Amino acid sequence: MLELHDGSLDVSNILDRWYKQERKSNYGAFIPFVGTIRDEDGIDGLSFDVYEPILESWFKNWQEKAHKKGAIIKMAHSRGDVMLHESSYIAAVFSPKRRVALEFIDEFVEDFKASAPIWKYDLKNTERIYAKDRSTAIAGSGILK
Amino acid sequence: MLELHDGSLDVSNILDRWYKQERKSNYGAFIPFVGTIRDEDGIDGLSFDVYEPILESWFKNWQEKAHKKGAIIKMAHSRGDVMLHESSYIAAVFSPKRRVALEFIDEFVEDFKASAPIWKYDLKNTERIYAKDRSTAIAGSGILK
Amino acid sequence: MVRVEFLGPINKEPLELNISNLNELATILQGDEKMNQWLENSAVAVNDMMVSSRDTALKNGDKVSLLPPVCGG
Amino acid sequence: MVRVEFLGPINKEPLELNISNLNELATILQGDEKMNQWLENSAVAVNDMMVSSRDTALKNGDKVSLLPPVCGG
Numbered sequence: 001m002l003e004l005h006d007g008s009l010d011v012s013n014i015l016d017r018w019y020k021q022e023r024k025s026n027y028g029a030f031i032p033f034v035g036t037i038r039d040e041d042g043i044d045g046l047s048f049d050v051y052e053p054i055l056e057s058w059f060k061n062w063q064e065k066a067h068k069k070g071a072i073i074k075m076a077h078s079r080g081d082v083m084l085h086e087s088s089y090i091a092a093v094f095s096p097k098r099r100v101a102l103e104f105i106d107e108f109v110e111d112f113k114a115s116a117p118i119w120k121y122d123l124k125n126t127e128r129i130y131a132k133d134r135s136t137a138i139a140g141s142g143i144l145k
Numbered sequence: 146m147l148e149l150h151d152g153s154l155d156v157s158n159i160l161d162r163w164y165k166q167e168r169k170s171n172y173g174a175f176i177p178f179v180g181t182i183r184d185e186d187g188i189d190g191l192s193f194d195v196y197e198p199i200l201e202s203w204f205k206n207w208q209e210k211a212h213k214k215g216a217i218i219k220m221a222h223s224r225g226d227v228m229l230h231e232s233s234y235i236a237a238v239f240s241p242k243r244r245v246a247l248e249f250i251d252e253f254v255e256d257f258k259a260s261a262p263i264w265k266y267d268l269k270n271t272e273r274i275y276a277k278d279r280s281t282a283i284a285g286s287g288i289l290k
Numbered sequence: 291m292v293r294v295e296f297l298g299p300i301n302k303e304p305l306e307l308n309i310s311n312l313n314e315l316a317t318i319l320q321g322d323e324k325m326n327q328w329l330e331n332s333a334v335a336v337n338d339m340m341v342s343s344r345d346t347a348l349k350n351g352d353k354v355s356l357l358p359p360v361c362g363g
Numbered sequence: 364m365v366r367v368e369f370l371g372p373i374n375k376e377p378l379e380l381n382i383s384n385l386n387e388l389a390t391i392l393q394g395d396e397k398m399n400q401w402l403e404n405s406a407v408a409v410n411d412m413m414v415s416s417r418d419t420a421l422k423n424g425d426k427v428s429l430l431p432p433v434c435g436g
Contacts, residue, residue, distance in 0.1 A: 085169050102254065
């Protein structure tokens with residue numbers, strides 16, 4: 001399941017909902033990763049652009065990888081502005097055993113950072129500034145150079 | 146913070162409470178691990194004995210390791226009986242950056258499994274049977290042999 | 291016609307071009323000075339599938355997307 | 364006197380013994396047939412601190428705990 005929300009995520013509500021969706025599915029391990037906006041570099045918050053068609057196919061590919069290990073993943077992300085100390089990202093793995101869950105959440109979150117078609121902007125004094133220095137070129141970039 | 150609860154954990158309540166405790170503490174990553182009782186081997190549930198004095202010193206040692214990386218950990222565990230599809234264990238790491246949190250939750254959960262003074266019993270037809278085959282001798286065991 | 295979309299921070303209006311492969315698109319975009327900073331670090335999708343070769347053929351109605359460096363989370 | 368406690372599944376009443384180190388405790392417990400299965404896989408704590416040597420000295424009022432194999436979570 002992939003959810004996009006306008007603005008910040010209601011973390012407690014999402015974790016509660018996901019846990020209850022799967023609590024009878026016989027998964028022994030549930031590991032969410034929650035990303036929250038840190039107060040740094042004088043920002044007021046962050047803002048996100050999301051390109052849904054490719055995000056969905058990227059996510060579907062990971063869901064298939066999870067299924068092969070008997071696991072499932074869920075993900076929620078914000079669109080638009082998210083202010084300091086609010087959360088913009090939750091990814092979660094459910095699996096029968098802990099090792100698969102611990103390894104999968106790490107691989108998933110890292111590939112999310114490197115590949116998911118989402119762009120981040122710093123919000124500073126009403127400006128929206130592309131976070132170029134913290135962004136990563138997707139593997140295979142530069143073919144039009 | 147280390148919490149022991151009689152019977153199963155109220156996962157939604159605990160995650161909500163921990164998230165809200167730390168949401169203004171400027172941690173960018175929050176990773177809980179939730180362990181839930183699986184329906185397997187015909188059990189009705191599991192039961193736990195906990196030896197608190199050594200669990201607390203083991204946990205304090207990990208909390209100090211976490212502090213050195215700018216992170217904190219929280220843990221909740223059940224005492225006594227926990228039935229199928231209920232949860233008995235939550236561990237969580239909060240850290241400024243994701244890599245520390247992803248690595249720490251893995252190390253912490255693995256050492257918890259290998260070292261924390263907690264004993265597990267299968268509940269089967271009103272019997273409480275020590276889960277010997279799934280248990281691990283603590284490092285340094287056998288000095289009285 | 292092929293529609294070319296510039297995602298995220300590139301901040302450029304879509305183009306409608308009469309091209310038959312990505313080589314022709316590369317030539318056109320290399321002539322746009324504002325695009326220089328993006329060509330070297332952008333990935334390319336055709337009809338929302340990532341592509342890895344500039345020889346990728348294009349046909350009428352295709353959509354090409356340029357994806358600059360990402361940072362979700 | 365030294366108090367010896369058997370944790371978790373060992374299911375044995377605590378002992379009060381007049382001993383001055385873990386070697387003496389080992390000798391006593393090795394004579395208890397029911398303890399054989401536990402001695403080889405149990406860890407030992409003195410006053411709730413894990414110890415790694417059988418030469419550990421004991422004094423009046425100390426508490427020794429035997430910790431059999433664990434499985435939390």
